[in-house]
Amino acid sequence: MTAATKDSVPVDELSYTEASRELDSIVEFFEQREVDVDVLVARLERATALIDELDRRLRRTRAQVEELVPRLGALAGEIELEGDDDHE
Numbered sequence: 001m002t003a004a005t006k007d008s009v010p011v012d013e014l015s016y017t018e019a020s021r022e023l024d025s026i027v028e029f030f031e032q033r034e035v036d037v038d039v040l041v042a043r044l045e046r047a048t049a050l051i052d053e054l055d056r057r058l059r060r061t062r063a064q065v066e067e068l069v070p071r072l073g074a075l076a077g078e079i080e081l082e083g084d085d086d087h088e
Helices: 003-008 016-032 037-086
Strands: none
Touching: 016 037
16 A cells, blocks of 8 residues: 555555554654655644544444453452363
């Protein structure tokens, strides 16, 4: 995907990995050259959108994990109790 093509894809349609890689390439772009002001603004806007999307996904994933871990622990406890019944 070229930079122009990547920039035209809405950030919420990118996978987490694609968004992260694009953000890395923007950072690398800034580190390697002087940038035209118009390009700078466009790249910074895109970088901000990518950061916001990545942060949103991480928060959503964290909330899902925090919800699932106790449920898995309870399920594991139930399975352990059922296994103990078999040995009596």
